[in-house]
Amino acid sequence: MPCIAAQFFGPEEKTLPTHTLEAIRPAPAPDSDIDPIAGNRVELQLLTTLKCNLKCTYCSLGVGEVLGSQTELKYDIDQLAAFVEKHLAGKEIYVTFYGGEPTLNQKMMQQVMRRFPEFRYQLQTNGTLLDDLPDWMLARFSNILVSIDGGEQTTDDYRGRGIWRKVIRNLGHIHERVGGTITARVTWGNPDTSFEELDELATAIEAVDYLYWQFVADEMYGGDSLEKRKAVLVRLIDKFFSRTDTLYPLVPLMGIVRNKVLPTRGRELYAGLTQCRVSTHLVNVMPNGEIFPCPDMMYAAEMKMGEIQSNWLKKSPLQPTTSMPCEGCEAFSWCRCNCMKNLYLGYVKNDERYRRNVVEPICELVKFIGREVDRHDPHGWFSRLALSVRKQITDAEIYEYVEIMP
Ligand code: SF4
Ligand code: SF4
Structure with a gap:
């Protein structure tokens, strides 16, 4: 379609002063390719090291031997500042320190927090x-995501003996000094993980404000394990909808209900794309300065989207494609492609085994959650909520820090 100015003016009008043409022409349409970051917020995920002091059996950084491969930072704070100034100026920036175990490089965390005091x-x-973290740092965290696998037995089986107690003890020590919230982040790998252990994390551990879980991206969905997980989900969802005066703080259910009741909330911060932000505004910086959208795919050269030292950034290459099944899916309006890594491996790379054993079972569980939520009439429930609870469903800051979808 010709531009509007060309419709208004024939060739003879070409001589009109430029300022007149500019006044008549509509402003150029926003072009997301010009700005690699969609929207006004950006999550700068800084991997302080790829070392870790634990050896969790399912660690996703084990794929492509990423874990432990970089222990030194290859860029400095001035290079990071130059990158921020060139690509992220004017945006609301929040930093997530990630690893490996990020606290093994506390020096870098301190440097960044002192240099950019206005960031979240x-x-x-x-x-x-x-x-080990000083009080001033704890006070500055808007959220601390603590990886844990459920109850003591489950966690220690994956992470090593005594780890659950140590983590819970540490949370007890610090939680009064943390400025923001503490979120237990559960990778739901074990099909025998029970309702009771997830419920305990969400409600009985005083230091924990929210529980977020994600379904493990590994081949752990054989036999009756889907049915076992569904049975736990039914109980979690029943409990979620059982009260209107207080929130059962399970982030995936909060987010799914929000997206069902107020669909624009699920789209506005993510340009309608995945809620984990990898397609829009997640800038994941490795210790060597290379930038990738998804922390689980830093081994894939085709995913590279920038570099700190040479100061370049392009749009995330991890975007929906027509080979992915989402648009025809019953869950699409609120799920919005859940995990782009899974979809990319399953439907672009055509890894059939991964698709069958990981992607499809997770999608089945996501769709199951949607149907269970609908059984509880989320619109009616939302309309009966105390306003303070309603505000948490609609506006909780935690949505910006986790993937929301399981
Ligand atoms: S459930 Fe699976 S197929 Fe459906 S929208 Fe979500 S990621 Fe896509
Ligand atoms: S949910 Fe997003 S960030 Fe997490 S593995 Fe999948 S694509 Fe990557």
Whole structure:
């Protein structure tokens, strides 16, 4: 379609002064390719090291031998500042310190927090070294995401003996000093994980404000394990809808209900794309300065989207494609492509085994959650909520820090 100015003016009008043409022409349409970051917020996820002091059996950084591969930072704080100034100026920036175990490079975290005091900060940690952090740092965290696998037995089976107690003890020590919230982040790998252990994390551990879980991206969905997980989900969802005066703080259910009741909330911060932000505004910086959208795909050269030292950034290459099944899916309006890594491996790379054993079972569980939520009439429930609870469903800051979808 010709531009509007060309419709208004024939060739003879070409001589009109430029300022007149500019006044008549509509402003150029926003072009998301000009700005690699969609929208006004950006999450700068800084991997302080790829070392870790634990050896969790399912660690996603084990893929492509990423874990432990970089222990030194290859860029300095001035290079980071130059990158921020060139690509992120004017945006609301929040930093997530990530790893490996990020607290193993506390010096870098301190440097960044002192240099950019106006940013928001989040820490993703295994929780074992939290008691080493000084009070001023704890006070500056808007959220601390603590990886834990459920109850004591489940966690210790994956992470090593005594880890659950150590983490819970550390949380007890620090939680009064944390400025923001503490979120237990559960990778739901074990099909025998029970309702009771997730419920305990969400409600009985005083230091924990929210529980977020994600379904493990590994081949752990055989036999009756889907049915076992569904049975736990039914109970979690029943409990979620059982009260209107207080919130059962399970982030995936909060986010799914929000997206169902107020669909624009699920789209506005993510340009309608995945809620984990990898397609829009997640800038994931490795210790060597290379930038990737998804922390689980830093081994894939085709995913590289920038570099700190040479100061370049392009739009995330991890975007929906027509080969992915989402648009025809019953869950699409609120799920919005859940995990782009899974979809990319399953439907672009055509890894059939991964698709069958990981992607499809997770999608089945997501769709199951949607149907269970609908059984509880989320619109009616939302309309009966105390306003303070309603505000948490609509506006909780935690949505910016986790993937929301499971
Ligand atoms: S459930 Fe699976 S297929 Fe459906 S929208 Fe979500 S990611 Fe896509
Ligand atoms: S949910 Fe997003 S960030 Fe997490 S693995 Fe999937 S694509 Fe990557």
